[in-house]
Amino acid sequence: MKSAAFALTASVLMAGTFLAGCGAASSAPPSSPTASKASSYKVGLVTDTGGLNDHGFNHLAYLGLMQAKKEFGVTTSVVQSQTASDYVPYLTNYAQQGYNLVIAVGFLMQQAVQQVSKEFPHTKFMIIDDQVNGPNVTSSLFETQQCGYLVGELSGLVQKEHALPNINNDNTLGVVGGMSIPPVNTYIAGFYAGVHAVDPSAKILLKYTNDFNNPNNGQIYAQSEIAQHADIIFQVAGGSGLGVITAAEQSHTYAIGVDANQNYLAPNTVITSAEKGVQIATFDTIKEGVKGTLKPGVQYFNLNNNGVGMATPISAIPQSIVQQVLQSEKEIVAGKIVPPTNIP
Amino acid sequence: MSFFLNPELWALTVTVSVPLIYASLGGMFSERGGVVNIAMEGMMLMSAFVSVAFAYASHNAWIGLLAGVASGAAMSLLFAWATLKLQADQVVVGMAINLLALGLTGYFLDAFYGYNGTPISTPSLPTWHLNVLSHLPVLGPALAQENVLTYLLIPTLLGAQYALFRTPWGLRLRSMGEKPEAGRSAGLSVLRYRLSGVLLSGILSGIAGAYLSIGVLNSFNVDMTAGRGYIALAAMIFGNWKPKGALMASLIFGFLSAASIQLQGSIIPSDIVLMVPYLLTVVAVAGIVGRTTPPAADGIPYQEESL
Numbered sequence: 032m033k034s035a036a037f038a039l040t041a042s043v044l045m046a047g048t049f050l051a052g053c054g055a056a057s058s059a060p061p062s063s064p065t066a067s068k069a070s071s072y073k074v075g076l077v078t079d080t081g082g083l084n085d086h087g088f089n090h091l092a093y094l095g096l097m098q099a100k101k102e103f104g105v106t107t108s109v110v111q112s113q114t115a116s117d118y119v120p121y122l123t124n125y126a127q128q129g130y131n132l133v134i135a136v137g138f139l140m141q142q143a144v145q146q147v148s149k150e151f152p153h154t155k156f157m158i159i160d161d162q163v164n165g166p167n168v169t170s171s172l173f174e175t176q177q178c179g180y181l182v183g184e185l186s187g188l189v190q191k192e193h194a195l196p197n198i199n200n201d202n203t204l205g206v207v208g209g210m211s212i213p214p215v216n217t218y219i220a221g222f223y224a225g226v227h228a229v230d231p232s233a234k235i236l237l238k239y240t241n242d243f244n245n246p247n248n249g250q251i252y253a254q255s256e257i258a259q260h261a262d263i264i265f266q267v268a269g270g271s272g273l274g275v276i277t278a279a280e281q282s283h284t285y286a287i288g289v290d291a292n293q294n295y296l297a298p299n300t301v302i303t304s305a306e307k308g309v310q311i312a313t314f315d316t317i318k319e320g321v322k323g324t325l326k327p328g329v330q331y332f333n334l335n336n337n338g339v340g341m342a343t344p345i346s347a348i349p350q351s352i353v354q355q356v357l358q359s360e361k362e363i364v365a366g367k368i369v370p371p372t373n374i375p
Numbered sequence: 376m377s378f379f380l381n382p383e384l385w386a387l388t389v390t391v392s393v394p395l396i397y398a399s400l401g402g403m404f405s406e407r408g409g410v411v412n413i414a415m416e417g418m419m420l421m422s423a424f425v426s427v428a429f430a431y432a433s434h435n436a437w438i439g440l441l442a443g444v445a446s447g448a449a450m451s452l453l454f455a456w457a458t459l460k461l462q463a464d465q466v467v468v469g470m471a472i473n474l475l476a477l478g479l480t481g482y483f484l485d486a487f488y489g490y491n492g493t494p495i496s497t498p499s500l501p502t503w504h505l506n507v508l509s510h511l512p513v514l515g516p517a518l519a520q521e522n523v524l525t526y527l528l529i530p531t532l533l534g535a536q537y538a539l540f541r542t543p544w545g546l547r548l549r550s551m552g553e554k555p556e557a558g559r560s561a562g563l564s565v566l567r568y569r570l571s572g573v574l575l576s577g578i579l580s581g582i583a584g585a586y587l588s589i590g591v592l593n594s595f596n597v598d599m600t601a602g603r604g605y606i607a608l609a610a611m612i613f614g615n616w617k618p619k620g621a622l623m624a625s626l627i628f629g630f631l632s633a634a635s636i637q638l639q640g641s642i643i644p645s646d647i648v649l650m651v652p653y654l655l656t657v658v659a660v661a662g663i664v665g666r667t668t669p670p671a672a673d674g675i676p677y678q679e680e681s682l
Contacts, residue, residue: 082481082597083490093490111485113477113598238639245601246594247587251390255636258383270596273492277592281502296495 069103069321072132075125076313077118078111079137081243085270087290088309092136092159095313103321118143126151132320134313135159138214144168155325157316159309160214166327171312174333175214176221177363178305179265180370181341181356182287183225185303186263188352189285191230195302195347197283198262202232205261207252207275208239209268213372215239218267218289218305221370228359228368236261237374240271249274257282263302265289276301292342304342308332334364384633385517390591392629393525394419394583398607399614399621400535401579406616407539408572409552411674413469414454415580416604417476422447422584424480427595428487431497439589440500444581450476451577459566459573462676473604481597492594499593500524500585522590524582531579535618548572552670555677565677580604609656615667628652 076096078089093109100107108130110121118140125133126147131154135144138160148156148165155167162170186204189195204226208215219237226233236256240248249271253264257278264279265287266272272289273296279286280300288294288304312332319325332338341360344353362368378384398415405412422443430439450472457468488494501523509519539545548568550558555565587603588595610628614620635648 084484084488084492084596086492090490090492111481111597113481236640238636242601244596244598246592246596246599248601250591251387251633252636254390255383255387255633258381258386273594273596274592277594 069105071106072103072321073106073108073128073130074099074132074134074317074320075128075130076107076109076134077121077125077136077140078109079118079139079243080112080114081137081269082111083109085243086273086293086296087288088269088307089136091291091307091309092134092313095310096134096317098310098314099317099321103318105317105321115139119147122147122156123150126154131155132157132317132325134316136309137161138212155320157313159312162329168327169316169325170329171309171316172329172331173214173217173307173309173312173339174331175218175305175307175339176224176370176372177334178307178339178341179218179221180225180228180363180368181221181360182265182303182305183222183227184229184359185225185341185344185348185352185356186222186265186285186287187226187229187233188355189302189348190226190233190263192349192352194349194352195285199260201234201260201262202230203234203236203260203262205236205253205256205259205264206238207249207256207264207266207268207272208237209243209271210241211239215267216374217372219265220372220374222265222305223375224370225359240268243269243271245271246274246277250278253278253286254282257284263287265305267305288342294342294345299345299347301345302348303344306340306342308338308340311338334360378634378637380513381637382513382516384630384637385514387633387636388626388630389517389521389525390629391632392625393522393528393590394586394603395607395610395625395628396528396622397524397531397579397583397586398604399611399625400531400618401576401583402608402611403535403614403616403618403621404539404548404572404579405576406572406611406673407552407670408548408569409555409670409672409675409677410455410458410569410573411465411469412454412573412576413466413605413608414450414472415576415583415607416600416602417469417473418447418450418454418577418580419584419587419604420473420476420480420598420600421450422581423588423599424483424595426585427493427497427588427593428483430499430589430593431494434498436498436500436589439498440582440585443585443589444578447579447581447584448574448577451573451580454577455570455573458676459569462678465674465676477598480595484595484597492596495594497589497593499589499591522586524586524590527582531582532618532622539618544568544571549670551677552672555672559680565679569677583607606652609653612667612669613652613656616669627655 134157141161144158144163157169159171253275262284266275276286280297288301290307292304294301425446426439426443429442430436457463458465509515551568610624611621614624635645639645
């Protein structure tokens with residue numbers, strides 16, 4: 032009886048850990064003759080703990096990967112990290128299996144990439160949102176303070192002019208961040224600057240959920256800010272931020288999406304989104320990898336190369352406001368406005 | 376003082392506490408029968424996913440809730456089979472159940488919805504507006520407009536208190552947690568009573584999980600329970616294995632979470648506030664303040680002797 036119990040426990044444990052890693056989806060390339068060379072090019076993508084279902088950051092990287100697979104017929108594989116301790120083994124696994132390019136999605140994987148890229152000098156690595164130095168590492172950095180500035184200016188104007196229904200007189204906006212880390216804080220720094228550029232007296236509430244995959248937390252953090260009279264909330268919290276959008280929808284206030292255009296999640300609530308071109312960055316890097324022109328070092332993505340941007344605001348927002356924001360966009364591109372990267 | 380009179384603080388406290396109360400009541404039934412149940416985390420997580428899947432497929436959040444509760448119960452039966460029938464170590468099996476639920480839900484999420492997240496048209500359970508309550512001072516706004524599962528908590532709590540302390544079944548369940556041999560010598564089936572306690576924990580954890588996914592939200596995320604099952608277990612222990620205690624402890628834990636959210640950005644470090652409930656649990660279990668006493672046979676497998 033005892034041994035049966037042990038065997039059962041062991042097998043359930045193994046099934047659990049096996050399935051936990053089973054987000055990995057490997058697939059063979061399409062067998063078109065033109066893609067014969069590229070199909071031997073293997074790309075592995077490791078997500079951070081937010082997972083591929085975050086409607087944002089990780090999902091965009093996946094879309095970039097799929098686009099590359101479709102256009103170049105590269106062989107792709109994806110694995111989703113369940114915990115931070117998965118990063119090193121998952122990256123190592125792809126490198127060991129002879130993948131040509133291993134993509135690490137997220138700032139949180141910086142140290143893991145630093146370590147693994149040294150051990151596998153013949154494998155190319157790409158890290159999104161942070162800089163890792165090494166002869167075989169490409170880093171993609173996004174100047175999200177620029178799009179943060181634009182959505183900040185838009186919300187500041189909507190708030191000031193009461194341009195949407197249910198905007199109160201308390202002149203308060205909210206931000207829910209995931210963690211106080213650079214890729215989150217650059218968005219927020221831009222947002223502050225954008226709001227204060229049009230309305231220096233506006234009050235901005237800022238809270239961090241301290242995780243990226245806990246939408247229930249996002250919901251209550253947003254609820255807390257809404258109770259303090261915030262009526263437009265900018266979410267920079269990945270999967271946790273989805274709860275921010277739900278909270279705004281429930282209380283008939285407004286939210287601003289992040290990374291991807293998240294308007295489809297709540298069409299009357301998400302007035303615009305601060306977009307980050309993770310899909311383009313991923314696709315371009317794979318493209319250069321396939322062509323053999325991939326260089327180590329940092330690649331910057333900003334308004335000038337459409338690497339970041341503001342999603343088209345909902346039509347309820349007056350054109351005068353949208354035009355004013357688009358004017359600022361031109362000035363940022365021209366270098367006349369330089370949004371800060373640090374929160375005041 | 377104004378900090379404590381802020382109705383929003385109490386509204387947040389309720390939102391955070393509700394799933395903890397359901398799950399801690401569940402854990403209480405299981406442990407009162409002598410089965411340590413750390414598997415509530417997994418039961419909640421499974422229910423959180425299943426309730427979204429069924430709510431979406433049937434366009435009815437109530438069917439989602441029923442399916443979620445059923446999946447929590449199914450997980451508890453698996454747990455009961457391993458711990459009661461096979462007498463495996465309860466903590467190890469509990470951990471295995473949690474990992475199984477994490478893996479299965481993550482896998483199903485991708486398999487069903489293909490990296491797009493759960494569908495946005497998933498319905499959620501209704502919010503009731505009891506305007507009568509809104510006139511109460513301070514607590515009024517927190518109680519007047521809540522999810523239906525919050526109101527369902529009141530009969531659940533009363534029922535739990537009554538069942539455990541006023542019915543023959545409750546008395547017998549408690550005896551199985553204190554001294555199963557005594558129950559057995561009275562001709563009762565220890566395993567059957569323990570099973571009923573574990574099953575109730577599955578059902579109540581199922582409600583807690585559904586509250587997280589289709590109660591306050593209408594979506595599922597990988598590992599969205601984020602340790603709430605363990606927190607509920609701690610609350611139940613801090614509450615001394617009693618319904619009233621579980622309620623109070625869950626509310627204290629919820630209050631401190633809510634306070635830490637409200638305090639973010641102020642002089643008091645919110646992380647410290649968030650730490651307090653766990654410190655309290657350690658203190659309570661160690662017996663320094665307000666000694667807690669677990670059921671005597673808690674965690675000990677029982678080999679049923681034939682009569």
